[in-house]
Amino acid sequence: MQDCFHDGAVSRFGGNDGRRRLGLSSTRKAGVVLATVSGEIDLATARAFAQHLESTLAGPPNAVITDLEEVAFLSSSGLAALQIFAHAANSAGVAFCLVSAQRTVLRHLQLTGLDRDLTIKHTVADARTWLCGKPTPDR
Template sequence: MLRNAVTETDAEHTHEPELLEVVSTTLDGITVVTAAGEIDHGSAGRLVQALDPGGLGERPRVIVDMERVTFIDSSGINVLLAAHRDLTAADGWLRLANASAYVLRTLQIVGIDTLVPCCASLREALTA
């Protein structure tokens, strides 16, 4: 009986990660990458592809709309830092928008907000 009780308890605490959805659109010559779900080791590749400056034209300007991002780990942080570096080297820029309080706090703890503008809304990011 004890074994069944442990199994049931473990099942209650199992966490299924949210798949990361990434959609790119262009608005006034600015690429808006909308991410939804968790940005972690298993999903960061999707974001890497969307932020590749090689496919974004000359002087790539990119906003990552993070309104529906529920979690970001060090893999996601590294993707954002590399994108900032690569976009800046291509004479472009990166801005982040709509991060939840939890995600924004993570970005602040590691200092990304000192390198990459973190805007409260997509509108603010588009006009900054």
């Protein structure tokens, strides 16, 4: 299997309310950003989540993997942020893959129909395999 990932920059953000309700980190390797999210994405944290997603398009990368495996709650505000980001990534020619096997997260994606619009994989390894099979855009 082809290795699409090499050493890259890392950035981390914590919740701004002192309770760390939302954890955000990103790593950029060989043109692919892995954005890892943990905690709760609700009305109070959705803005920080959306801003973090938007920041991953700087560069721009060839692809963004957003890992929601450690997300305990995903509100309609978080779903809207994902939908807006997916559109922005598509407009920029950036491949986007969401990672989650969390039943609560997947259920919200199904109820809203976003599961039909987004590429969703159960593990980061599956997302990497999917991305390695995609053609790299000319930049």
